[in-house]
Amino acid sequence: MRRRLRDDRGSALVEFSWLAIILLVPLVWIVISVFEVQQGAFATSAAARAAGRAYALAPDDATGEARAEAVVRQVLADQGTPGQRATVTVSCQTPGDSCHVGTSVITVRVDSAVDLPLFPDILGKGAASFSLDATHTVPIGQYVVSAPPDGEGRGR
Structure with a gap:
């Protein structure tokens, strides 16, 4: 009885295809996630x-806080991240x-936080997110010229 030898032609292509899928899908996800986080950081x-x-x-502290909140929402929307919580x-x-x-x-x-894209909910509670923060310090005199105390420096 003669044994029939198995033909291996084409198996390398199948193995390469599966290996490419297994390696490329996570790599593409990582690259997309990095871009999303970078966009959120900017x-x-x-x-x-x-x-x-x-x-x-702003003319006073209460107005300043309201304007700061509104500006943050607007800037996040302008940068392409309208759903980003802040x-x-x-x-x-x-x-x-x-x-x-003047001296403040x-x-x-x-x-x-930025939600990572395409993260399955079954791996955890809700979508995974990446926490971001930014700090900016402004001397009040940089944008506002404060009036001198007791009318000093006014025109004569």
Whole structure:
């Protein structure tokens, strides 16, 4: 009885195809995730800078906080990340009660997170996210010329 030999022609192509699928799919996911995180980092940094400027240009602290929040939402939408969540925290180093005096230094911190794309929900609770934050410090006098105390320096 004669045994029939198995023909191996074409098996290398099949093996290469499966290996390419197994290696390329995670690699493509990693590259897309890195791009999403980088886009979110740029958006968060731009949002912190714009929020600091908006706060400094506001006439008072309450208006400044409202403007900073609105600017952060707008900048994130403009950068292509409209669904990105963000929290704005404003602090200032000032000798008085108001952050809007000539020697104040305003620090704006924007905390946000970027959801990783195509992450299956069965691996955890909801989509996986990458936490981002950016801080921008603005001396109040950089954008606003404060009035001198007691009318000094006014025209004669």
